[in-house]
Amino acid sequence: MKVLILSFSSNIVNEDSFIPNKIGLTFSCVKLCQDTLHSFGYENVHICINRKDIRKCMACGKRGWGKCLDTNKCVLNDDFNDIYEEMSNYDAYIFITPVYFYEMSESAKTFFDRLKRCDSFNENSKLRGKRIVCIACAGGSGSGTEETLQAFDRLNYFLKTNMHGRIPVTKNTFEKQKREIEKLMSFEK
Secondary structure (H helix, E strand, C coil): CCCEEECCCCCCCCCCCCCCCCCCCHHHHHHHHHHHHHHHCCEEEEHHHCCCCCCCCCCCCCCCCHHHHHCCCCCCCCCCCHHHHHCCCCCCCEEEEEECCCCHHHHHHHHHHHHHHEEEEEEEECCCCEEEEEEECCCCCCCCCHHHHHHHHHHHHCCEEEEEEEEEEECCCCHHHHHHHHHHCCCCC
């Protein structure tokens, strides 16, 4: 099985990190997923969307639909189309976002807005029916994970993917949620 992990945080877990929190919750979840997938013998690739050039949807063309409706490609010349095309090479996806202001991160919203535009009405979608695991990571108060997971539910609806799991994680629940994350990584039904 090949699994693509997409994360949406600029925090990294190493000593060269430019942020005060050197052990970011989102990247701790990424690392846990990678290690667990590896233990199952699954091939996995991690792409940090924050390190890619992905601009916001322009809602271009007639009535806000550009060529994405007809060609399932975006007119913007950035990293989005390559990642979207690459997604077809995987059997399952893990989406991991920090929670900001009771929502997924800005980079996640930007990426998923464009993904919905290009794939929701794509009769030849290569994403349709594939399993997804969605993880919402909230630091601070830990609030907003459920609202973020509801946004992932809407994404799942429009992409017609198969929601395999949705996990709220906070600084206080990370240790407890590790077992749930590890269980979902087997991708058994």
